[in-house]
Amino acid sequence: MIINHPLLGPRDANEFIHLGDESMIDRPDGMGEHAAKEFHEYLYLRDNPAGKYRELWYHEAGDRSWLVVTRDTVTHEIFNVELARDVARSRGRSK
Amino acid sequence: MRYSAFGILKQGLTGNKGWKPVWREPEPKKSYDYIIVGGGGHGLATAHYLAKVYGGKNIAVLEKGWIGSGNIGRNTTIVRSNYGLEGNQPFYEMSLKLWEGLEQDLNYNAMMSQRGILNLAHSDGQRDAYAKRGNAMLMSGADAELLDRAAIQKMCPFLNFDNERFPIKAGLLQRRAGTARHDAVAWGYARSADLHGVDIIQNCEVTGFQMKNGKCLGVQTSKGMIKAKKTAVCVAGASSRVMEKAGMRLPIESHVLQAFVSEGLKPTIPGVITYGAGHFYVSQSDKGGLVFGGDLDGYNSYAQRGNLPVVEDVCSGGMSIMPMIGRARLLRMWGGVMDMSMDGSPFIDKTGIEGLYFNGGWCYGGFKATPASGYCYAHLLATDTSHENASQMRLDRFIRGNMIDEKGVGAQPNLH
Numbered sequence: 001m002i003i004n005h006p007l008l009g010p011r012d013a014n015e016f017i018h019l020g021d022e023s024m025i026d027r028p029d030g031m032g033e034h035a036a037k038e039f040h041e042y043l044y045l046r047d048n049p050a051g052k053y054r055e056l057w058y059h060e061a062g063d064r065s066w067l068v069v070t071r072d073t074v075t076h077e078i079f080n081v082e083l084a085r086d087v088a089r090s091r092g093r094s095k
Numbered sequence: 096m097r098y099s100a101f102g103i104l105k106q107g108l109t110g111n112k113g114w115k116p117v118w119r120e121p122e123p124k125k126s127y128d129y130i131i132v133g134g135g136g137h138g139l140a141t142a143h144y145l146a147k148v149y150g151g152k153n154i155a156v157l158e159k160g161w162i163g164s165g166n167i168g169r170n171t172t173i174v175r176s177n178y179g180l181e182g183n184q185p186f187y188e189m190s191l192k193l194w195e196g197l198e199q200d201l202n203y204n205a206m207m208s209q210r211g212i213l214n215l216a217h218s219d220g221q222r223d224a225y226a227k228r229g230n231a232m233l234m235s236g237a238d239a240e241l242l243d244r245a246a247i248q249k250m251c252p253f254l255n256f257d258n259e260r261f262p263i264k265a266g267l268l269q270r271r272a273g274t275a276r277h278d279a280v281a282w283g284y285a286r287s288a289d290l291h292g293v294d295i296i297q298n299c300e301v302t303g304f305q306m307k308n309g310k311c312l313g314v315q316t317s318k319g320m321i322k323a324k325k326t327a328v329c330v331a332g333a334s335s336r337v338m339e340k341a342g343m344r345l346p347i348e349s350h351v352l353q354a355f356v357s358e359g360l361k362p363t364i365p366g367v368i369t370y371g372a373g374h375f376y377v378s379q380s381d382k383g384g385l386v387f388g389g390d391l392d393g394y395n396s397y398a399q400r401g402n403l404p405v406v407e408d409v410c411s412g413g414m415s416i417m418p419m420i421g422r423a424r425l426l427r428m429w430g431g432v433m434d435m436s437m438d439g440s441p442f443i444d445k446t447g448i449e450g451l452y453f454n455g456g457w458c459y460g461g462f463k464a465t466p467a468s469g470y471c472y473a474h475l476l477a478t479d480t481s482h483e484n485a486s487q488m489r490l491d492r493f494i495r496g497n498m499i500d501e502k503g504v505g506a507q508p509n510l511h
Contacts, residue, residue, distance in 0.1 A: 001402060014404045018394040018509060020348065036494070043506050044437045044493040045344040048335035050397040073349070073395045076402070 003069060004081050008062060015061040021046055022054035022068050025088050050074050056084060098202055117282060118289035123296050126322035127155045129476060130314060132301050132337065133330035134158025136167035136277075137454060137461065139284035139295075140469020141329060141476070143201075146291035148470070149477035154293045155323075156285075157316060159300040163281030166332050169399075169431040170462040171354050171386050173367050173378065175212045175272035176237045179228040182487030182499035183440060184235040189484045190467030191237065191271060197466060203283030206276035206381070211366035213242070213251070213268050215416065217261040221371055225267040232269065242266040250365060253419050261372035261415070272367065274378055280465060304341045304451065311341070311451035327452040327476055331441075332432040333397075334455035341451060346437040346493055348508040351396040351430040352388065352459045353405055357423040359383030373412030377420075384426060387413060391433070391459070393509045400430040433459050438492075439511030440499035443471050443485045452476060453490065458511055 001013035028038035050073055057067045066084035071077065085095065096102075096115055106113055129145060131138045134156045145151035156162075174194050176187035198205050216222040222241075229239035247266045248256060256263045285295055296318070303315040304326065313322035330337050335345050360383050369376040377387035389409035392401040406428065414421050436442065436456035441464065443454050454472045457464060471485035481489070487499055493506075504510040 012404075013394075013402070020395075020508070040494045041344075044346040046335070046346070046348050047339075047344060048348050048395065050336055050349075053395055055395065071394075074397050076396065076398055 001076055001078065003057065003067070003078060005059065005062070005065075005067065006081055006083055007065070011059070011062060015059060016057040016067075017060045019056040019058060022056055022087070024056060025068075025084060026091070052079070098204075117286045118295055121294045121296065123155060123157075123294065123299065123316070123318050123321050126313070127294075128153040128324050129155070130321060130323035130326050131156045132314065132326065132328045133165075134162035134285070134295060134297065135165045135329070135331070136163070136281050136284065136465040137331065137457075137468045137472070138329040139281055139288055140465050141327065141454070141472040142288040142293045142295075142469075143284045143291070144470045145473035145476055146288060146293055149473050151473070151477055152292070154288075155321070156288065156293060156295045157299045157301055157314070157321070158295070158297045161297050162285050162295060163278055166431050166433075166461060167281045167465070168278050169354070169429060170277055171376070171378070171388050172274045172277045172380075172462065173212065173272070173376070174207070174275050174463045175269055175367070176235070176463070177212065177214065177228065177232055177239065177267065177269050177272065178501060179231045180499055180501055183501060184231055184237070186467050186471070186484040186488070187463065188232075188235045188237045189470070190464050193466035193470065194275065194463075195271070197280075197283070201283040201287045203279065203286060204276075205279045205283050207273065208275070208381075209271050209273040210378070211268060211270045212272035212369070213247070213266045213366060214369045215247070215254070215263055215371045216265040216267070217372045218264060222265040225265065229267050238269055238271050240268045240270070242268050251368065253363065253417060254368075255416055255418055258415060274367065274380075277462060284469070301337065302340070306341070306448070310449040323450075325450055325452065325476055327454065327472065329454040329472065331434040331455045331457045331461055334434045334453070338453065341446070341448060343446060345455070346490070347434045347456050348395050349397055350391045350393070350433050350435045350509055351398060351401045352391050352433050353401040353409070353428060353430045354386070354388045355406075355409065355428045356380070356426050357385040357420070358426050360385065360423060363419075368417075370412055370416040373408075373415060375409060375412035375416060377413065377417070385420060385423060391435070391509055392430075396430075397432050398430065399432055433457070435508035435511060437506040437508060438498040438500040439502055439504075441468070441488055442490050443468065443475060443481070443488045444490045445475070445479070446490065
């Protein structure tokens with residue numbers, strides 16, 4: 001697979017590490033009322049779809065950036081690559 | 096028809112014209128007591144033990160494709176019980192004991208061959224960890240031997256003992272482990288289940304569950320609606336996709352694991368050997384091919400094929416421990432879709448929905464578990480209580496903090 005890095009251009013997927021579901025960007029509030037339940041869902045439960053999937057990749061052998069890759073889990077085709085930072089900011093996070 | 100040496104001789108002398116189909120191909124009835132979704136090894140084993148041991152009646156196995164078309168036909172055929180944790184090891188030892196009597200139980204040749212498994216250790220720490228694991232195995236009633244370097248040299252002189260970084264220090268040997276003919280396991284269970292009256296319905300895809308007031312009343316299928324008192328899902332590899340139809344999210348990700356077979360070679364590898372420094376395991380099939388594999392590709396996939404970087408990684412692991420295989424050519428390679436759970440261990444449990452049961456999350460260790468998985472799932476279906484050997488394999492173990500994390504890497508499915 002080739003991941004088209006937003007800053008560095010097309011790179012071999014071998015340079016990256018796959019972490020998992022993009023929902024891990026949205027960490028629950030540890031002090032919230034339902035923190036235990038929310039953290040259980042956050043850490044352990046997955047949608048795991050067959051088809052389009054948004055997931056976190058880490059460019060370990062490159063610029064150490066975190067990316068959100070939209071990829072098809074049936075064909076391995078990659079549709080879109082964004083910086084995870086930009087995705088988090090677009091949801092109102094400061095970084 | 097019961098198989099026997101006499102029967103084979105008789106058929107041989109009469110032109111092999113008397114063989115009959117091994118199982119029926121019935122149309123589904125309107126309702127059953129038990130519906131098992133998934134006609135793989137585990138589903139068929141569940142049907143077999145449910146009918147034979149627990150006296151279940153009126154059972155159907157629904158299979159989307161043909162039976163044995165999933166992971167039961169795509170694995171590297173290794174059978175072993177060398178786990179370390181209490182939640183796992185008694186279960187896998189139960190499985191190995193069932194394997195040892197499987198062919199007599201099924202009256203079917205599954206080519207079970209107890210040729211042993213040798214896990215190599217490459218550091219003092221790893222040797223100590225294997226000693227501990229061996230003790231856990233012995234306590235569960237399994238066999239385990241810690242071999243020193245000289246004993247391994249005698250057994251496997253072809254290994255690379257003096258690799259600068261990863262010299263062989265010791266090994267954990269389980270002699271009762273081995274390999275079995277994977278397809279024959281599915282066929283044997285299917286035949287036995289059919290003989291006990293189980294309807295095996297192929298080309299029947301489950302497209303949804305019929306729910307009423309939080310209760311599962313049956314399944315919608317490509318062959319129409321079928322009612323069931325108990326619906327048992329057993330579709331590892333596709334667990335998330337099926338359970339999603341029941342509105343459940345699972346602690347599972349689907350990953351691809353590749354496997355490889357070389358051209359046929361003369362007998363050279365005595366049993367199953369695993370490399371402790373890289374991830375590489377190998378055995379030699381009865382036809383002479385080296386059957387081997389290694390790590391997951393590492394990303395979610397339902398593709399049943401992997402990519403080249405892992406091919407290189409697996410083969411370099413093989414070359415590192417067994418340089419002689421460098422001249423063997425690869426005959427074929429393929430990928431299978433694994434239910435990778437959040438702690439690397441499986442589930443055999445009720446769901447929150449009455450009448451709906453779940454078996455899955457086998458990671459890449461499902462084949463060896465086939466008999467015990469079927470037995471324990473049948474126990475759960477028949478009695479509504481967990482079998483003692485599967486009592487920790489629960490869906491709610493994460494929220495209770497009772498993970499069965501053999502490798503200790505946490506909630507990271509691609510590392511188990």
